[in-house]
Amino acid sequence: MAKRGDALELAVLGLLHEAPMHGYELRKRVTALLGWGRVLSYGSLYPCLKQMLRDGLITEDTAHLQPAAPAARGGRRGKIVYKLTVGGKERFARLVSAAGPSAWEDDSFGVRFAFFGATSRETRLRVLEGRRSRLEERLEGVRSSLARSRERVDTYTLELQRHGLESAEREVRWLTELIDTERVAPPQTGGTDVTATTSSDGTPSAANNWE
Amino acid sequence: MAKRGDALELAVLGLLHEAPMHGYELRKRVTALLGWGRVLSYGSLYPCLKQMLRDGLITEDTAHLQPAAPAARGGRRGKIVYKLTVGGKERFARLVSAAGPSAWEDDSFGVRFAFFGATSRETRLRVLEGRRSRLEERLEGVRSSLARSRERVDTYTLELQRHGLESAEREVRWLTELIDTERVAPPQTGGTDVTATTSSDGTPSAANNWE
DNA sequence: GTTAGCATGTAAGGAGTTACATGATTTT
DNA sequence: AAAATCATGTAACTCCTTACATGCTAAC
Numbered sequence: 025m026a027k028r029g030d031a032l033e034l035a036v037l038g039l040l041h042e043a044p045m046h047g048y049e050l051r052k053r054v055t056a057l058l059g060w061g062r063v064l065s066y067g068s069l070y071p072c073l074k075q076m077l078r079d080g081l082i083t084e085d086t087a088h089l090q091p092a093a094p095a096a097r098g099g100r101r102g103k104i105v106y107k108l109t110v111g112g113k114e115r116f117a118r119l120v121s122a123a124g125p126s127a128w129e130d131d132s133f134g135v136r137f138a139f140f141g142a143t144s145r146e147t148r149l150r151v152l153e154g155r156r157s158r159l160e161e162r163l164e165g166v167r168s169s170l171a172r173s174r175e176r177v178d179t180y181t182l183e184l185q186r187h188g189l190e191s192a193e194r195e196v197r198w199l200t201e202l203i204d205t206e207r208v209a210p211p212q213t214g215g216t217d218v219t220a221t222t223s224s225d226g227t228p229s230a231a232n233n234w235e
Numbered sequence: 236m237a238k239r240g241d242a243l244e245l246a247v248l249g250l251l252h253e254a255p256m257h258g259y260e261l262r263k264r265v266t267a268l269l270g271w272g273r274v275l276s277y278g279s280l281y282p283c284l285k286q287m288l289r290d291g292l293i294t295e296d297t298a299h300l301q302p303a304a305p306a307a308r309g310g311r312r313g314k315i316v317y318k319l320t321v322g323g324k325e326r327f328a329r330l331v332s333a334a335g336p337s338a339w340e341d342d343s344f345g346v347r348f349a350f351f352g353a354t355s356r357e358t359r360l361r362v363l364e365g366r367r368s369r370l371e372e373r374l375e376g377v378r379s380s381l382a383r384s385r386e387r388v389d390t391y392t393l394e395l396q397r398h399g400l401e402s403a404e405r406e407v408r409w410l411t412e413l414i415d416t417e418r419v420a421p422p423q424t425g426g427t428d429v430t431a432t433t434s435s436d437g438t439p440s441a442a443n444n445w446e
Numbered sequence: 447g448t449t450a451g452c453a454t455g456t457a458a459g460g461a462g463t464t465a466c467a468t469g470a471t472t473t474t
Numbered sequence: 475a476a477a478a479t480c481a482t483g484t485a486a487c488t489c490c491t492t493a494c495a496t497g498c499t500a501a502c
Contacts (some may be wrong), residue, residue: 048453180351223311259481
């Protein structure tokens, strides 16, 4: 069901969860959030918003000065403010509390981390630990391939791999610090934790959050 | 002309420049080279090889045990060894000596760096410096947006941006070290420098390497 | 009154992935 | 002789970008 690319949708849901916004602003915020590198293109954002509208996750708010004739020519112009629906909020809560493998892939980890404020500490720990294992697996692979091919490869190739290795090791240390902090932190249950809802069948959630 | 995705093609050209290989091996080597993260898929590699074959950059070598009937069913099976043609070598030399902006984008910098052994020191310096400026521009953008929105954003979002910032700063320092090393290094002109060829019209190259 | 920046959108296509389908060779 | 791994390939699809096209609003 609704097997979309997730990362962008999650970013939009998360940002609109904080406050309604129009597309232009959204682009800037998404770019700043994960962009961190190239900017998100409108050709990517607007179709995504339209799809989310069709899926009933957001509503368009065209509360704006249309002077007299709204111009039949080519359709509307003027700001459109997007706002989360109840369904959108639910979807955000579900996505953000998923603690399965897809949460720590390269593509999604960044967004997931950015919205950690909306999750339970349990979820945060699971995602951080999953991410760390993922990186450690890779690290092991690179280290062994580096050991195998020693002496056989070019200086620059070697230097590139060494640098990559160090970056990953650094990220592992970062994750370890975060994990320790989470574990030590006071048991502040609440905050903006959206996962504390119960599912509609009456049973408490916190099960099936494996996405 | 021939405006392909470059990165993969360059990687293939570079690896085949060292030695002929078949696709399976090529995949592993490309993955190790830049992969460093997810593996390259065959669905990506083989079509690229076919295209390069059509472009006359490589040749297929089917020097292998076809027992009796080569099996009209569905076409060939058995190893195919790929080898660079003269045209392929020329193309590699041209791509690898390009020192323009496209050489230091995220997508291509890794491959470019891996094949630095096949370039002149001048090219290496230009690419390293270009890459560094690129990162510094970004850094400036992130830093100022971080300063602007201070106090207004969530802890986790902030932490993510801080970590990204530090990674980029670290890469800048790495590049600076490499640049210094290149500048200090003895004027060893030769090596495997493929850029030292003259173009077919007789004029020495080293011009128009802005790709 | 025109430039610059805000704002929304679409069409074409690039660069890759996943899932599938097949067969050859080596190891157990 | 079965299983694992080597080896080649295609079709469909995903996610995103580029380039284009349009118009509104504020500042100079």
